[in-house]
Amino acid sequence: MTVSECGRIGRVWVPGETPLYSRGVLTIDQAAYDAVVAHARRDHPDEACGVVAGPAGSDRPERIVPMLNAARSPTFYEFDPTDLLRLYQDMDARDEEPVVIYHSHTATEAYPSRTDISLAQEPGAHYVLVSTRECGNDEGPVEFRSFRIVEGEVTEEEVRVVPAYGASKPQPMEQQ
Numbered sequence: 001m002t003v004s005e006c007g008r009i010g011r012v013w014v015p016g017e018t019p020l021y022s023r024g025v026l027t028i029d030q031a032a033y034d035a036v037v038a039h040a041r042r043d044h045p046d047e048a049c050g051v052v053a054g055p056a057g058s059d060r061p062e063r064i065v066p067m068l069n070a071a072r073s074p075t076f077y078e079f080d081p082t083d084l085l086r087l088y089q090d091m092d093a094r095d096e097e098p099v100v101i102y103h104s105h106t107a108t109e110a111y112p113s114r115t116d117i118s119l120a121q122e123p124g125a126h127y128v129l130v131s132t133r134e135c136g137n138d139e140g141p142v143e144f145r146s147f148r149i150v151e152g153e154v155t156e157e158e159v160r161v162v163p164a165y166g167a168s169k170p171q172p173m174e175q176q
Contacts, residue, residue, distance in 0.1 A: 026100070026126045026146040027160045028052075028061050035064045037142055040104035040130040043069065044137045048130075049077040052100035053091050060165060061099040061126070069103075076115065077103045100146075102128035109133070110143035112154050120149035126157070 032052055040048045049069050052061035065087055071078040091097060101122060105111075110129035112120070120127060131143040148155045 024148075024155070025158045025160060026061075026128070027059075027162060028100070029162050029164050031164075032061055032064055032100075033144065033161050035066075036100075036102050036128065037130055037144065039064075039066045040132050040142065041135070041137050043104065044132045045074045045106050046072055047074060047077040047104050047106060049079060049103040050101075051087060051098045052102065052128075053087075053094070053096040054099035056095050056097045059099060062165075063096065074106045098122055098125050100126045100128050102130065104130045104132055106131075106136075107133050110145040112147055112149060117149055117152055117154060123148075123150045 036050070036052070039050060042048070047069055048066070050064065050066040053063040053065060054060045055062070067079050067083055067087070069077045070080040070083075101120075103116075105113075108131065110131035112127060112129065116127070116129075127147045127149050129143070129145050129147070133143075134141050144159060146157050146159050148157060
């Protein structure tokens with residue numbers, strides 16, 4: 001099941017139109033950044049996957065939802081269809097949307113594969129990739145990159161890590 005098959009209500013995007021959230025920057029708080037990286041490390045050598053939900057229309061990732069990689073594969077991820085449906089129902093009930101859809105690459109750079117691009121169905125979401133190829137489960141550097149993927153077109157965007165939302169100065173992006 002793809003993300004779009006869950007039937008979002010209230011946010012409609014028409015192919016060919018510019019997505020509602022094409023700002024070119026992902027601003028994420030340190031706690032969310034750390035949680036995504038920790039999930040990628042924990043699931044290595046398999047790819048990790050999950051969603052960071054936020055208030056609808058805010059473009060602010062707030063609630064981390066680590067998901068099970070139903071494929072249990074080091075080269076592919078797949079959301080469990082039942083879990084994904086429950087997540088979308090929960091987000092609808094909370095008036096949230098998927099602000100970030102993330103997964104890890106365990107042996108390659110943090111860049112969307114052809115499969116990742118073909119499965120990207122949320123034009124308003126930031127697609128975050130974390131590469132654990134250098135450190136695996138251990139502490140060490142990871143690549144953390146964000147992309148917009150719309151109609152097969154991939155655009156990398158800046159990542160700004162802030163101590164907390166409302167903090168005045170974003171931290172420069174560093175590889176962990």
